[in-house]
Amino acid sequence: MAFNFDSCPERAGTDSTKWHKYANRDVIPCWIADMDFVSPPAVVEAIQRRAAHGVFGYPAQRDEVFESIVRYMRRRHGWEIRPEWITFMSSLVPGIHGAIRCASKSGETVVTTSPAYPPFLTAPTLSERNAIKCEMVLVNGYWTFDWAKLEEACAQSASRVLLLCNPYNPLARVFKRDELERLATLAKKYDLTVCSDEIHCDLILDPQARHTVFASLNEDTASRTVTLMAASKTYNIAGLTCGFAIISDAGLRTRFRRILQGLSLDQNMFGLAATKAAFDDGEEWRLACIDYLRGNLDLIEKELKEMPGVILHQRPQSSFLAWLDVRALGFEDPHAEFEKGGVGLSNGTDFGGPGYVRINFGCPRSRLQEILNRMKRVVAKAKK
């Protein structure tokens, strides 16, 4: 079946966070991480069937949706899980907080990396934990961990939790198995619980890269890991608020559920129906979407050649987000300058990366071309 990613419905005025921000302004939004594409037909049909029923009482988590996730993990990731390991949540951010709170006490330390998806930076302090932020480094053209600094942080006597974004937002890195094994060794050596956020794991753009589920590495790693996943990024259903944690260790799972009980263990019936439909019948769409995103990335790389001072240090290996180093443009507030030029990017400062912006390229190519044209005009005006 052919899918049309070139043409998307108008999103302005449709309760979209991304588009609402610039309502009535000539700014093309390419910030928050959802795509402008229509979800897979199977997802749309599942939602339509649910909506046509017309009765929207409290939802049940039926066996079918657990079985769908178990099958998907086996098929996509070669990971054998049991249905009872799964905990549904309204979304993944509460899961990050839950993982921190169930594995540490107030005043203890969470090790995280930077730049990072903003809740990775704010969740520790909101939970009254200390945070050690280790900067990611570029080695041979790839973003990776600063191993010495990371070990130093993990070795601190108050360190209890390590936050991992696998694949990594905003650097779009798909970590190699040996990098993850090195992390697993650190976690074991310093007895840390790992929160592995794998929400971006099904949009792997680099044909040479393969996603490894952190918890699947070995038994010790599984027993100390909270894996967070959702169909939301890949199949573009973030608005249906349905994510889940997979925790094999019964003790850790009980503690996690106790923390989230009454706060976020509910999700809605549309989210459950859409997750099942995406995992059961979304594969053809997923592959077509990846193909389209690769084409968008090619366009970005081509156009960046005409934007001196805008540097993509590493071609994104996953998702639909690219992290651009614009320090050489000499702007005091690059995000604001691009916004003035009609482009609504994510501000690197929010990710702990001042001087950077993040572009969301999950949109029709013609829109991306217009975004890049506008960016070129802003770049041309920079003093440098």
Ligand SMILES: Cc1ncc(COP(=O)(O)O)c(C=O)c1O
């Ligand atoms: C790494 C990561 N985790 C979690 C989320 C958000 O997940 P949710 O909408 O389920 O809270 C995002 C969204 O961009 C993300 O990039």
